[in-house]
Amino acid sequence: MNKKTRYSDREFSSDLLAWYTVHGRQNLPWKQLDSPYHIWISEVMLQQTQVETVIPYYWKFIRKFPDMRSLANAEVDSVLSVWAGLGYYARARNLHRAARIIRDDRDCEFPRDFGQLLSLPGIGRSTAGAIMAFSYNLRYPILDGNVKRVLMRIHAIDGDPGARETQALLWKIADAKTPGDSPGDYNQAIMDLGAMICKRAAPSCLNCPVRNHCQAYQSQAVADYPRKIRRAKRPVRSCRMLLISRPDGDVLLQKRPPHGIWGGLWSLPQMDDPKAGIRRFCAESLELEVATWREMDMLRHHFTHYELLIHPVVCSIDHSGNPTMDEERFLWYNRNLGQDAGIPTAVERIFKNLESTENK
DNA sequence: GAACCGTGGTA
DNA sequence: TTACCAAGGTT
Incomplete structure (x- = not known):
């Protein structure tokens, strides 16, 4: 120089x-x-x-x-x-x-x-x-x-x-x-x-x-300056997220794998295959018997490299008592208790949507 | 070395 | 609505 x-x-x-x-x-x-x-x-x-x-x-x-x-x-x-x-x-x-x-x-x-x-x-x-x-x-x-x-x-x-x-x-x-x-x-x-x-x-x-x-x-x-670079369009993925509540009102959360999106956070049980049956999914991967369900409004969530269309489904389960789950992977979550659980923003949004529809 | 990893603001 | 991108780093 x-x-x-x-x-x-x-x-x-x-x-x-x-x-x-x-x-x-x-x-x-x-x-x-x-x-x-x-x-x-x-x-x-x-x-x-x-x-x-x-x-x-x-x-x-x-x-x-x-x-x-x-x-x-x-x-x-x-x-x-x-x-x-x-x-x-x-x-x-x-x-x-x-x-x-x-x-x-x-x-x-x-x-x-x-x-x-x-x-x-x-x-x-x-x-x-x-x-x-x-x-x-x-x-x-x-x-x-x-x-x-x-x-x-x-x-x-x-x-x-x-x-x-x-x-x-x-x-x-x-x-x-x-x-x-x-x-x-x-x-x-x-x-x-x-x-x-x-x-x-x-x-x-x-x-x-x-x-x-x-x-x-x-x-x-x-x-x-700096020069603008055209980026490839983000792909769109879609999934269902299941809202499963116990009689006491707690909602079932599932721990995300340590790597990948929302790694280590607690999210709703998620179905990535749109054709899979809800009752069967719950029986096989959650060991819960679902009686009825109701679809909520779809919401879009934008990540850096893809867009996720989330279809929330409110499920009611066939249990007279409170079912127990593996505590390493599952958590019965009560929003009002301030548990030490990291929850992704998209899931918080679903909770808010649910609250506002329940209040109508 | 390109793909992946969140969310909110801004135009 | 859509696209860009912000006190970047890891795999």
Whole structure:
């Protein structure tokens, strides 16, 4: 890299930091304590998730698991129940696994080494960099959606944002621009710029502190970066979800397999074969005799890579008492008891729909 | 290395 | 309504 570029990178970071001092988001909940544990939790929650969405989950999580030991000693079910609704549940499982590793290998002392962080489940290059920069104020770059967008505009990079070469180039630029002085503040500043000024749609370039550095702005082509990629249409799948209640009103939930969608959460018994008979399914896989059933309104649920059409079915079963089920795989659930059960948002929606139809 | 993994906001 | 995508990482 030549002298001019190096000078320009330094000028970029100092302009950005001056803006951050005045306009940056310096009161985020996880910045209140100078604690690697809290930074770590927030960084994982913030993966692919916006700040406003994370905040209530962060408080709930920290109240329940205030430190590494409480998290490591908890049951994974308990962690998932706090995470329920936030999505990407592997993050919660990985957080819990990592906490146990840190407890067992390091007596709960949080790692201070980049390589050690990277080796933990759920921590990749960007999250490790963020923890190093925010917790220890060390010079590590980050590359999240905000930073990517900002850098692609600043340098008018016209490549597929997801392509390996583009990623490598962006990491190189991110590293070159990260100053040795206040790397923590700088990383926060460039993310804040992306979130507040250099937004995906309708960026406010006139308020941008680094527009003089911005090649896209200078060629009046900010809207062209990053380049938009056409995606394949999402496939549609459909299923039935069974609402089976006991005489005492508890609803039957079934534990999802540890991997795959909603991994480790408690969901309704699900029939993926639309032709299968309800009575037979219940007899064979649940050992319950269904007497009658009633179809509810279908609801659509959108995932990242497919769309799910859910047909809920309210079933009444032929039992005079309360049937017992294998407690590892099944749970009789009462919404009003606050059990430690992580329940997917789609299932919560079905419960709400059911409530509102019952009240009519 | 491409597919997978949630949910909510926004245009 | 539809499509995009946000403080990404794992397999």
